[in-house]
Amino acid sequence: MSKRKLVITQNIHQELQAKIKALIPEWEIISGKDPETWKEHLNHAEVIVGWKKEIKENCLEQNSSLRWLQSWSAGVDSLPLHHMKERDILLTTASGVHAYPISETIFSLMLALTRKIHTYIKNQQIKKWHHENLSLEIHGKTIGIVGVGAIGKETAKIAKAFNMKVIGIRQSDKSEEDFDKVYNMMHINSVLPLCDYIVVTAPLTSETYHMFSKDQFQLMKNTAIFINIGRGEIVNEDDLIHALETKQIAGAGLDVFEKEPLLENSPLWNFENVIITPHTAGSTEHYESRVIEDIFIPNLKHYLQKGVPSTNLVNYEKGY
Numbered sequence: 580m581s582k583r584k585l586v587i588t589q590n591i592h593q594e595l596q597a598k599i600k601a602l603i604p605e606w607e608i609i610s611g612k613d614p615e616t617w618k619e620h621l622n623h624a625e626v627i628v629g630w631k632k633e634i635k636e637n638c639l640e641q642n643s644s645l646r647w648l649q650s651w652s653a654g655v656d657s658l659p660l661h662h663m664k665e666r667d668i669l670l671t672t673a674s675g676v677h678a679y680p681i682s683e684t685i686f687s688l689m690l691a692l693t694r695k696i697h698t699y700i701k702n703q704q705i706k707k708w709h710h711e712n713l714s715l716e717i718h719g720k721t722i723g724i725v726g727v728g729a730i731g732k733e734t735a736k737i738a739k740a741f742n743m744k745v746i747g748i749r750q751s752d753k754s755e756e757d758f759d760k761v762y763n764m765m766h767i768n769s770v771l772p773l774c775d776y777i778v779v780t781a782p783l784t785s786e787t788y789h790m791f792s793k794d795q796f797q798l799m800k801n802t803a804i805f806i807n808i809g810r811g812e813i814v815n816e817d818d819l820i821h822a823l824e825t826k827q828i829a830g831a832g833l834d835v836f837e838k839e840p841l842l843e844n845s846p847l848w849n850f851e852n853v854i855i856t857p858h859t860a861g862s863t864e865h866y867e868s869r870v871i872e873d874i875f876i877p878n879l880k881h882y883l884q885k886g887v888p889s890t891n892l893v894n895y896e897k898g899y
Contacts, residue, residue: 584625
């Protein structure tokens with residue numbers, strides 16, 4: 580009888596490999612970032628860690644042994660969810676590994692735009708000494724967090740250190756620690772006029788696609804700062820550009836875009852009140868260990884015992 584097989588499409592530390600091997604000593608484990616390492620094994624893998632385009636061809640469009648895919652990322656909107664559902668493949672995400680680095684990025688963007696750090700850096704490069712009419716501060720302001728997952732909760736915790744009023748917006752209005760109020764997504768338009776900062780951490784689904792368009796930007800304060808670290812398609816980019824051009828909002832910090840890399844001719848590059856980062860908000864020195872130790876290994880234990888992983892199991896109907 581052939582061995583059960585695990586394929587990991589990433590380079591992971593030997594110590595982490597040893598922890599996995601200790602749980603499944605009888606399994607064959609193939610690990611490495613080079614596709615030549617694992618490509619011929621995909622069709623016989625029962626479990627795969629890390630989505631790659633080759634998986635679709637080898638595991639979804641022909642007979643394969645794949646039962647469970649552990650995504651290396653939190654978002655799975657780019658995966659062929661319909662095909663995976665049809666094949667009854669269990670899918671788990673890396674949701675939760677990004678809470679610290681992304682919340683740090685969120686506040687880096689908020690603070691930089693509020694205290695004009697990005698402007699002062701540009702001035703430093705040309706040795707320009709100028710006040711730049713600096714006046715705003717974060718303390719005591721209202722932040723609206725769209726998406727109350729691990730990232731949203733960590734962001735709310737930090738916001739409380741700035742004595743901010745924290746409003747959450749998500750699918751339910753269930754209360755959460757560090758949030759003064761949580762509203763159902765249906766009430767987003769009534770919440771936006773209250774916020775000095777709007778932070779998008781929600782996943783991309785059919786319900787959140789272009790959630791932020793012309794009407795939403797018109798409802799915001801003209802002093803509001805908009806931060807998007809969720810997914811670019813949640814925002815109608817043309818409407819965001821118009822809102823910035825007409826000064827409907829004060830500025831934006833953007834890590835994600837409708838098309839990536841951001842096109843060189845995009846007007847977003849040229850705004851003085853916009854900070855752009857290249858979809859790196861979740862990058863961290865601890866990414867690998869958090870995916871493996873905090874999510875995959877606990878999921879593997881549960882999978883071996885119950886036949887199904889327990890953490891971050893995707894609901895195909897919801898899309899996350």
